[in-house]
Amino acid sequence: SLARLFGKDEDDGADDGMSEALAEAERQLEEENAFDPTGIEDARERVLSSIVRRRGQSRFRDRLLVAYQGRCAVTGCAVAMHALNNIVGVGALVDGRIRIAPKPSDPNWSEPCILWGVTCGESGVGKGPAARSIIRAIYGHEHTLRQIGEKAREEYQWKKSQWEDACAKARKAGGARPDAPERPLIDRLITENFTIEALTDIALENRRLYLLIHKEELASLWGAMDAYSAQRAADKDRPFILSLYEGEPYTVDRASQNGQPRSQFIPALGASISGGVQPSTLARIVHRGHFT
Numbered sequence: 001s002l003a004r005l006f007g008k009d010e011d012d013g014a015d016d017g018m019s020e021a022l023a024e025a026e027r028q029l030e031e032e033n034a035f036d037p038t039g040i041e042d043a044r045e046r047v048l049s050s051i052v053r054r055r056g057q058s059r060f061r062d063r064l065l066v067a068y069q070g071r072c073a074v075t076g077c078a079v080a081m082h083a084l085n086n087i088v089g090v091g092a093l094v095d096g097r098i099r100i101a102p103k104p105s106d107p108n109w110s111e112p113c114i115l116w117g118v119t120c121g122e123s124g125v126g127k128g129p130a131a132r133s134i135i136r137a138i139y140g141h142e143h144t145l146r147q148i149g150e151k152a153r154e155e156y157q158w159k160k161s162q163w164e165d166a167c168a169k170a171r172k173a174g175g176a177r178p179d180a181p182e183r184p185l186i187d188r189l190i191t192e193n194f195t196i197e198a199l200t201d202i203a204l205e206n207r208r209l210y211l212l213i214h215k216e217e218l219a220s221l222w223g224a225m226d227a228y229s230a231q232r233a234a235d236k237d238r239p240f241i242l243s244l245y246e247g248e249p250y251t252v253d254r255a256s257q258n259g260q261p262r263s264q265f266i267p268a269l270g271a272s273i274s275g276g277v278q279p280s281t282l283a284r285i286v287h288r289g290h291f292t
Contacts, residue, residue: 075133077126081119082133085274088117089134089212092272093141093189096209096247112247114210116273118218120282127276128216135214138190145187152184190214196240200252200266209268210247218275222285244271 070079094113101110119127159181166178185207191199192214202211215221221241243250247270253263277285 072130075126075129077130078121081121081125081127081130084117084119085131086134088115088272088274089131089138091115092210092212093138094210096268096270112210112268112270114245114247114270114272116245118274118282119276120279121276122278131214131216131274131276135190138212142187142189145189149184149186153186156181156184192216196237199271200250200269203250203266203269204252204264209266210270210272213244213271213273215273215275218273218277219281219285221273221275244269244273246270 065079071077072079072082075082091113092115096112099110099112101107103109119130121127163178163181169175170177186205187208188202188206188211189208190212191202194202194213203209213221247268250266250269251263252266255262
């Protein structure tokens, strides 16, 4: 706070130091005509200078990285690990209905905000802690969205009961059946433990379309492929997971309770993926052909 900055106690009510400093700063700005609305060029220069100062000069940033040996002062993890997890996590928060147009002149080219990021390092380098801050933030945001979704579902159940009563009355009176209330979709942001079937179920009800798959040990994702298949040779999970990078429309065909096929359409099925892996483990995964 300003009080601490000027060596004052926040509880003692003393603000003489702050008042004098603010008055002196205002006097200097007045002398520089900082509040002159006609000085457009000078104003632009002051704005640019303030932007540079806020961002931090490149020399200061470089020295800071050298001083901390390129590591976070809190977690001790490499700055690059934090950056990678944050970029993937923030990308996963973008609503799936929003797409990026790399070339505005080409309206037919658009890409989803889907990123896959892997932090590769030996055990003990901090792969887990580097991801934990952004993962906690995403879970916190999802908790808020879940609370909103639960209220919407409760309201939907009430409207549905009212609709069913109105349908019964319409049948007795021989009138037309009223329109059914629309079932609200939910907002899902992240999952860590899933099956292929569960992931498609989430996508069917996820208003945001995409989500983040995070695995602290990313090897478990590839190791779990076809875990529930009678024949591993079928290898049906690998192409499904690889297709999540594209974020394209997807159709789910299943048998219903009466044995008739049931088809459900997902406008866009995709997921960002983040996690950590050791170099030797990654080499084995590639050798087994999971990425070919």
